[in-house]
Structures are given as C-alpha cells and as structure tokens.
Amino acid sequence: SYTSADCYCFKRVGQSLAQLDDIDCGRNDPDLKQEMEKQFVDLLTEELELQEAVAEEHARHMNITFGEAKWVASQYQREAEKCIAATETCEGAREKAEALLIKERKLTTRREHRAREMGWEGE
Template structure:
C-alpha cells in the first residue's frame, strides 16, 4: 500500500513537471513573440517620428517662405498704390 502511495505521488510529480515544462515553453514562445512585435512597433514608431520631423521641417520652411512672399507682395502693392493702382 505504501509503495502504491509513493508511486502515485511520483506520478503526480511527473505530471506536474510536465505541465510546468509545457507552461514554461508556451510562456517563452509568447514572450519571444511579444518582443518581436514590440520591436516591430518600435521600428514603425521611429519611422513615424522621422516622417513627422521631416514634415515639421518642411512646414517651417513653407511658413518662412510664405512670410517672405507676403512681405514682397505688400511691398509691390505699396509701390503699385503709390503709382495710382486701386485694388479691390
């Protein structure tokens, strides 16, 4: 009877080890996949940040160019008015 009990305990321990091993394997696979996806999202975020910086720089250049154009337009309009032009 005692041998049966020891055998049952031994069998239970083997099953628990098997379940634990499978759980650890599944956890490692899930963790590796999560790291891969996180890395992919990080790369995409870096691309997005770079594109945003490029767009922001282009917007700043366009804004500066527009400001210069408005000044030139105002200067020409002022000259035209001095010469008798009446705008809308």
C-alpha cells in the first residue's frame, strides 16, 4: 500500500486544470506512473486544443467584426460623398441666385433712377 509520503502529486497545468494534491499516485509502480503521465499529457493536450479553439473563435469573431466595421465605414463614406456633392450643388445654386439678385438690384436701381429722371416721385 502507498502513502501520501510515497507519492506527492501537485500538478498545475494552466489556470483551467484542477490541482491534484496529496494523492497516492503510485509513484513506485512504473505501470501506474506511466498511465498517470499519459493522463497528464492527455489533459495538457486537451487544454492546449481548447485554448487553440478559443483563440481561433476569437480571431474569427474579430475578423467578422472588422469586416462589418469596414462595410459600415464604407457606407458612411458613400453617404458623406453624397452629402458633399449635394452641398456643392446647393452652394453653386446659392451663388447663382446671389449673382442674379445683385444683377436684379442693379437693374431695379437703374430703372428707378430713370423713372425719377422722368418725374416719378416714388413711394
């Protein structure tokens, strides 16, 4: 029979594996020791595979999020370009309207001046 003094197992594999403490591991039994080491390797392998799967899922999620962000940014860019074009069109129309108003005021001033010369006294 083995005692805890014969076999002290304290293994810590990452943060997600359980800690084994004060268990009769059969250190003096080569077959049992080999089997325990296999189990440890299997647990470690499983832990690494899980971490890899989580990392891959995280990367996949980040790629999807990045793709969506690029698409949204592209949509905003297109809308901004439409707004800029509309603003330029409005600004051009405003400038034309302002020029026509100035021209019309000058014409009105000339007509009023001519009318006064012809005897019109105004309002």
